[in-house]
Amino acid sequence: ILNVEQSPQSLHVQEGDSTNFTCSFPSSNFYALHWYRWETAKSPEALFVMTLNGDEKKKGRISATLNTKEGYSYLYIKGSQPEDSATYLCAFHAGGTSYGKLTFGQGTILTVHP
Amino acid sequence: SAVISQKPSRDICQRGTSLTIQCQVDSQVTMMFWYRQQPGQSLTLIATANQGSEATYESGFVIDKFPISRPNLTFSTLTVSNMSPEDSSIYLCSVASSYNSPLHFGNGTRLTVT
Numbered sequence: 001i002l003n004v005e006q007s008p009q010s011l012h013v014q015e016g017d018s019t020n021f022t023c024s025f026p027s028s029n030f031y032a033l034h035w036y037r038w039e040t041a042k043s044p045e046a047l048f049v050m051t052l053n054g055d056e057k058k059k060g061r062i063s064a065t066l067n068t069k070e071g072y073s074y075l076y077i078k079g080s081q082p083e084d085s086a087t088y089l090c091a092f093h094a095g096g097t098s099y100g101k102l103t104f105g106q107g108t109i110l111t112v113h114p
Numbered sequence: 115s116a117v118i119s120q121k122p123s124r125d126i127c128q129r130g131t132s133l134t135i136q137c138q139v140d141s142q143v144t145m146m147f148w149y150r151q152q153p154g155q156s157l158t159l160i161a162t163a164n165q166g167s168e169a170t171y172e173s174g175f176v177i178d179k180f181p182i183s184r185p186n187l188t189f190s191t192l193t194v195s196n197m198s199p200e201d202s203s204i205y206l207c208s209v210a211s212s213y214n215s216p217l218h219f220g221n222g223t224r225l226t227v228t
Contacts, residue, residue: 004156034216043118043206044157046216089157091217099213100147101172104157 002026004092006105013080014113020076021108023090027071032093034102035064035075039086047075047088080112116141116209120220127197127227134193135223137207142187147210147217148180150203157206163190197227 005024013019025033035047048057053068061078077084087109091102117140127133137146146163160180161171169182183191194201204224208217 032214036216041221043219043221044217046218049214049216051214091157093213098145098162098170099215100145100162100208100210100217101159102157102217106154106156 002092002094002103004090004103004105006088006090006108008108009106010109010111012111012113015080015082017080017112018076018078019080019110020074021088021110023073023075023105025071025073025090025092025103026094027069029095030068030071030092031095031097033066033068033073034091034093035073036089036091037086038089038107044089077110080110082112082114085110085112116143116211116218118207118209118218118220120207120223122223123221124224125226127225129198129227131197132193132195133197133225134191135205135207137190137192137220139188139209143209143211144187145209146184146190147208148182148190148192149206149208149219151206152200152203160192160205163192194225197225199227201225202227 032051036044038044050066055066063076066073087107089107091104119138148160149157151157160175161169163169163184165184181193204222206222208219
């Protein structure tokens with residue numbers, strides 16, 4: 001059984017704060033690491049798909065880093081806004097499995113207060 | 115990215131009954147993936163729906179409980195059979211185009227079994 005863990009479980013920040021969350025995953029048999037944002041009553045939205053050790057990706061105020069050797073990824077949000085409030089999910093894609101077969105963490109629930 | 119329509123968006127059902135969830139994609143896709151999220155748990159893959167062949171179920175999920183149809187490359191259904199309160203979950207269909215592409219999700223079906 002693959003173990004994908006996210007921390008913290010929830011986070012409350014003030015508008016304008018920068019924040020970051022962690023995703024830990026198996027360091028063996030790695031193929032890709034995905035990040036998604038899931039807002040209430042909407043569908044999960046893809047943020048990043050990361051495949052290379054040392055990879056860094058950025059989308060607006062959100063960025064992510066990847067360390068496949070030690071099995072962790074960080075997601076950073078710079079200058080949080082209330083609209084960033086959502087559950088952030090990471091998902092591990094193991095090598096040798098079909099491309100839709102992801103193992104998800106339980107998510108980090110972010111609340112940004114105005 | 116693919117546009118995925120899923121229905122119903124929510125339902126409240128009595129135990130012992132069955133519910134069929136429909137998923138329509140606006141483009142042809144080889145594989146469609148059915149996930150569920152039980153309260154407080156991670157998104158978990160139920161099965162992969164393949165056109166022209168039986169679905170591939172993950173460990174812990176069986177065809178008698180979650181029969182899946184895939185009549186063509188743009189449509190799939192998932193039935194939750196003989197429901198119990200433990201089946202109360204969000205059910206999501208999703209698609210991906212390749213190994214390095216993210217999953218695209220429908221809006222989900224929020225099922226409550228009483």
